[in-house]
Amino acid sequence: MNYEAKMFGRQERLEFTGEEPRRSRRWIWITLAVIVIAGVAAFFLMGRHSGADKGAADKGAAAKQNQSQLPTVTVASPGRATVETIVSGTGTLAARREMPVGVAGEGGMVTRVLVEPGSWVGAGQVLATVDRSVQSQTAESLAAQVRVAEADARLAQSELDRAQKLVGGGFISKADIDRKTATRDQANARVRVARAQLAETSARNRRLDIRAPAAGLVLTRGVEPGQIVSSGSGVLFRLAMGGQMELRAQLAETDLQKLRAGVQAEVTPTGSTKVFKGEVWQVSPVIDPQSRQGIARIALSYDPALRPGGFASARIVAGGITAVMLPQSAVQSDATSNYVYTINDKNEAVRTPVTTGEVTEAGVAITSGLTGSERIVLTAGAFLNPGQKVIPAVQKK
Known part of the structure; x- marks a missing residue:
């Protein structure tokens, strides 16, 4: 095919054989096919990603829901x-060593009472005096007899001394010396007897006074001036030796097995918030067959708030694990x-x-x-x- 064209005032003649247009159309179709395939691939790829994302989201939601359902x-x-192993119990306060004091001698009429409950006394201190007017006269009589016996003993000794000086000159026989020696010995014996009788009476008179057997705190007083007392009058005073107190805690048999002497304890009297420190000094060796309980005795120092006969609770540290x-x-x-x-x-x-x-x-x-x-x-x-x-x-x- 022949074409003629005018370009810029020139006339040119182009000749085509028909091969070039077919080749151009082929490339156009190839390009379109590639574009279509790329679009389809992109479409499927985007769909797959969106499905995966949706599945992952669904799985995350399910996991979150399951997690929220866990307790x-x-x-x-x-x-x-x-x-610490703690043993608790209750019991009664008492004097650790209570000393009941009564009449040790013959007794008589009480003339004076020198102490009151709550007083501190020393060992041997007079708590009350008993009338001793008759006993004093007896003691005076015995003291006079001692003096007479001592005078007789001195006289007998003097006569024996003189006789021993004369025996060498033959003026006194040896038998006389023996008799005077025996007289001197008898006089000395009477002196000892008189002195013993006086000492006995003096001791009896001293026992008329009611005395403290040891130092401590007076708990009770049961005698008044003018009262007639004797050995059958019973307890006139009660003393706490050294003022020491204790709690006699009643504990179950199983709790008592956990305790030993020396463990620490805290005691709180009823009606008080004050806590007193102490320690167990004795664990009962026997159990009451009826109550199945025993006593743990907790030693306490003196305090006015610790009143014998009062009720208290104890907290005992029995050990630790x-x-x-x-x-x-x-x-x-x-x-x-x-x-x-x-x-x-x-x-x-x-x-x-x-x-x-x-x-x-x-x-x-x-x-x-x-x-x-x-x-x-x-x-x-x-x-x-x-x-x-x-x-x-x-x-x-």
């Missing part, structure tokens, strides 16, 4: 602590054993058997089964099952 439990790692301490809500039990729930690394509940010990104000002592480093469920353990997943919430200290 939340409070856990803690309590460690180990030294726990090192153990894991848990609240009672953490410990579960069934027919086989006691147990707690711990949380493992996968946040799963694990049933752990334990052995319990003392139950105190601080909680339950776990003597075996735990080291204290575990994550232990403190509450809601009764609603868990072994292997159940949970959300642990650590308890703040």
Whole structure:
């Protein structure tokens, strides 16, 4: 095919064979096909990504929903602590060593009472005096007899001395010397007898006075001036030796087994908030067969607030153990054993058997089964099952 064209005033003649237009159309179709294939691929690729994103979102939502359905439990790692074994009891206050004082001598009419309840007295101090007018006269008579006997003894000794000077000249026989020696010895013996009688009477007279057998605190007084007393009058005074007091605590047989002499105790009298320190000085060796109780005697220093006969409570530290301490809500039990729930690394509940010990104000002592480093469920353990997943919430200290 021949074409003629005018370009810029020139006339040119172009000749085409028909091969070039077919080749151009082929490239156009190839380009369009590539564009279409790319569009289709992009469409499917975008759809796949959107589906994956949607599936991931659905899975995340499901996981979040499952997570929200897990129970939340409070856990803690309590460690180990030294726990004191406390024994509590009640009892009556009394003098540790009570001394009843009565009439030691013949008695008579009380002339004076020199002390009152609450007075401190020394050993041998006179508490009350008894009339001794008759006994004093008897003592004077015996003292006179002693003086007479002493005079007779001196005279007998003088006569013996003179006789011994004359025996050498033959004026006195040896038999006379023997008689005078015997007379002197008899006189000395009468002196000793008179002195012994006087000492006895003086001792009896001293026993007329009612005296304190040892130093201490006067608790009660049961005598008044003018009262006739004798050895059958009973107790006239009661004293606490050294003013020492004690609490006689009544304890159960099982609690008594935990105590020993020397352990510390705290005593609080009824109606008072003041606490007195003391220690157990004696544990009863016998148990009452009826009440199944025994007595622990707690020594206390004197204080006006400690009144014999009063009621008081005692808190005795019987010893201590090192153990894991848990609240009672953490410990579960069934027919086989006691147990707690711990949380493992996968946040799963694990049933752990334990052995319990003392139950105190601080909680339950776990003597075996735990080291204290575990994550232990403190509450809601009764609603868990072994292997159940949970959300642990650590308890703040």
